[in-house]
Amino acid sequence: MPLKDKVVVISGVGPGLGRSLAVRCAAAGADVVLAARTQKRLDEVAEEVTALGRRAVTVQTDITDEESCRNLLDTALDACGRVDGLVNNAFAIPPLTDLCDVDFDAIRASVETNVLAALRLTRLFAPALAEHGDGSVVMVNSAVLRHSRRTFGTYKMSKTALLSLAQSLATELGPRGVRVNTVAPGYIWADNLKFYFRHLAQERGITTRQVYEETAADIDLRRLPEPDEIADTVVFMLSPLARAVTGQCLDVNCGEFHH
Numbered sequence: 001m002p003l004k005d006k007v008v009v010i011s012g013v014g015p016g017l018g019r020s021l022a023v024r025c026a027a028a029g030a031d032v033v034l035a036a037r038t039q040k041r042l043d044e045v046a047e048e049v050t051a052l053g054r055r056a057v058t059v060q061t062d063i064t065d066e067e068s069c070r071n072l073l074d075t076a077l078d079a080c081g082r083v084d085g086l087v088n089n090a091f092a093i094p095p096l097t098d099l100c101d102v103d104f105d106a107i108r109a110s111v112e113t114n115v116l117a118a119l120r121l122t123r124l125f126a127p128a129l130a131e132h133g134d135g136s137v138v139m140v141n142s143a144v145l146r147h148s149r150r151t152f153g154t155y156k157m158s159k160t161a162l163l164s165l166a167q168s169l170a171t172e173l174g175p176r177g178v179r180v181n182t183v184a185p186g187y188i189w190a191d192n193l194k195f196y197f198r199h200l201a202q203e204r205g206i207t208t209r210q211v212y213e214e215t216a217a218d219i220d221l222r223r224l225p226e227p228d229e230i231a232d233t234v235v236f237m238l239s240p241l242a243r244a245v246t247g248q249c250l251d252v253n254c255g256e257f258h259h
């Protein structure tokens, strides 16, 4: 139970990694505060958390809005009395368009959610995280850090800025006992990817399993990571097991890229 009786706030509780983060943090002993804009999903994930015997507080939040984020902080502290961990998981997928063509407003929107909102939340939660001298922040990044494929430029710009942000915050918050780390998943074998592979399989007249195996053939472990496997790395970073780890980025990709 590496997170026993800790309180972890998770931004961006969606059906993929966000859900897994909530469930795995709870399984590791934490109470969780769940933030996203869709209340129905928050309620569904909260049910899974309570089934594990931990507390889930849901707070409908738009992380691009300052007042909404302040409400998240106030509600978390009112309900739980402390905050030990913050996971910045929410993201906005920018248009997959070359940088030479993409609309500037689309770039701004992606930076707003993927970078500035993570900074806003971390700044707001920093005093609470520093209170017990062992707070931890985890930024969820992406393997887009490791390649420069066409059409991924806007996403890469925002996630690279998020990595820089995490490193600088680690330096700023370290003296207050708050660690700031990053996980960088590659493929995540969850609904979105399953849907995409089904689509590719139909286009090519092959099975989804064949698309999976072709993709996994170039990956060291010959398989794609499950969302719970990414979440468990985040649990490690939040926990005292990682008490000397800050300013680091850990790639969780079954060996697709080495870093």
Ligand SMILES: NC(=O)c1ccc[n+]([C@@H]2O[C@H](COP(=O)([O-])OP(=O)(O)OC[C@H]3O[C@@H](n4cnc5c(N)ncnc54)[C@H](OP(=O)(O)O)[C@@H]3O)[C@@H](O)[C@H]2O)c1
Residues within 6 Å of the ligand: 011, 012, 013, 014, 015, 016, 017, 018, 019, 035, 036, 037, 038, 039, 041, 061, 062, 063, 064, 088, 089, 090, 091, 092, 113, 140, 141, 142, 143, 184, 185, 186, 187, 188, 190, 192, 193
């Ligand atoms: N999926 C992948 O294959 C993959 C690969 C590598 C890295 N990642 C990273 O992993 C993280 C999670 O990705 P995921 O696909 O698994 O997503 P997810 O956790 O299933 O969902 C993320 C959630 O973020 C929420 N969100 C977006 N904008 C928000 C806002 N302004 N305020 C509050 N919440 C907001 C959305 O919920 P609402 O609409 O309800 O607000 C969305 O459902 C992301 O940081 C992503 O970059 C994903």
